[in-house]
Amino acid sequence: MKKHNFSAGPSVLPEEVLEKSAKALLDFDDGLSLIEISHRSKAFVDVMENARSLALELLGLKGKGYKALFLQGGANTQFLAVALNLLENRAGYLNTGTWSDKAIKEARIFREVIEVASSKDSNFNYIPKKYEIPPNLDYFHCTSNNTIFGTQMKEFPKLKVPLVCDMSSDIFSRSLDFSKFDLIYAGAQKNMGPAGTTLVIVKEDVLGKVTRQIPSMMDYKVQISKDSMFNTPPVFAVYTSMLTLEWLKGLGGIEAIEKENFKKSRLMYSEIDLNPLFEGFAANADRSSMNATFTLTDVKLKTDFEDMCKDAGINGLNGHRSVGGYRASMYNALPLGSVETLVDVMSELERKA
Numbered sequence: 001m002k003k004h005n006f007s008a009g010p011s012v013l014p015e016e017v018l019e020k021s022a023k024a025l026l027d028f029d030d031g032l033s034l035i036e037i038s039h040r041s042k043a044f045v046d047v048m049e050n051a052r053s054l055a056l057e058l059l060g061l062k063g064k065g066y067k068a069l070f071l072q073g074g075a076n077t078q079f080l081a082v083a084l085n086l087l088e089n090r091a092g093y094l095n096t097g098t099w100s101d102k103a104i105k106e107a108r109i110f111r112e113v114i115e116v117a118s119s120k121d122s123n124f125n126y127i128p129k130k131y132e133i134p135p136n137l138d139y140f141h142c143t144s145n146n147t148i149f150g151t152q153m154k155e156f157p158k159l160k161v162p163l164v165c166d167m168s169s170d171i172f173s174r175s176l177d178f179s180k181f182d183l184i185y186a187g188a189q190k191n192m193g194p195a196g197t198t199l200v201i202v203k204e205d206v207l208g209k210v211t212r213q214i215p216s217m218m219d220y221k222v223q224i225s226k227d228s229m230f231n232t233p234p235v236f237a238v239y240t241s242m243l244t245l246e247w248l249k250g251l252g253g254i255e256a257i258e259k260e261n262f263k264k265s266r267l268m269y270s271e272i273d274l275n276p277l278f279e280g281f282a283a284n285a286d287r288s289s290m291n292a293t294f295t296l297t298d299v300k301l302k303t304d305f306e307d308m309c310k311d312a313g314i315n316g317l318n319g320h321r322s323v324g325g326y327r328a329s330m331y332n333a334l335p336l337g338s339v340e341t342l343v344d345v346m347s348e349l350e351r352k353a
């Protein structure tokens, strides 16, 4: 039975994407597998070009001075790559959770990092709103969606310095003016494809301003000049990501998926709010449309609830250890029907209790 996959990452992908990528493993180009041909072959170069082009197109950034790269090492590697490429003196970071915390730690290896504001005081269940951004920053860094805590930034600060954003868990999920960002990065495995590649979108004019020598693999200028193929790229992850981006374009792009995502998150949160057996974790105003975090109000119901979820084919609902409880991740490829199934189980639990 096909499961309802609420996993936080790696996570659900569209059925047709899985079918096409599985097929490409057996026969991609005239009897050869996708993973046994040269990455310099025309067939694969076309895939890479198409993936990079689709990413910019979907974000509305074509012809606006941006480059798209598919790199390796996950978002964690971008924590240091951002600093290596942009941090000359000091940078400001908004600390909204585990991933921001890690980004700060990595950047501090190189230069001064100012933690502009933090919601650590209440286990990151909200997004800090009123904070002063100090002058003379090389850039400001934030995390658009906090996968673990289920909070999401609805507004971004207006800045005179470059804006850098970790969008690993909500890229391509909602309409934003992406041209406000100078650098966006996202590990593929939440909303785009399998683990193994990281999308980096960078405005070229922010590069080349640091005096340090940057190791080639970490240097965005080198990666741009080699069209994301400085070394052998993760061909399967890039191909599958390309298929997901094609799927999204076919649906009508970000605006279309945003409407679907809204239906899912509205249904999910209204059940959390109306059902007395459940309680949301994140502050209402900052709730994420991608990851809903919640707990049972009566722990005695834990076994019942989890057994009922299991019987309904629900997978991946466990909360992260730093929050506990449950987390329903509702990425782009999760069907509305999966949320309906979960909500049915939650109301059934209420009826039985």
Ligand SMILES: *Cc1c(COP(=O)(O)O)cnc(C)c1O
Binding pocket: 009, 073, 074, 075, 076, 077, 099, 143, 145, 146, 147, 166, 167, 168, 169, 187, 188, 190
């Ligand atoms: C999952 C996640 C990461 C870590 O990504 P890796 O690709 O595993 O390094 C970083 N930031 C956010 C917001 C995430 O959700």
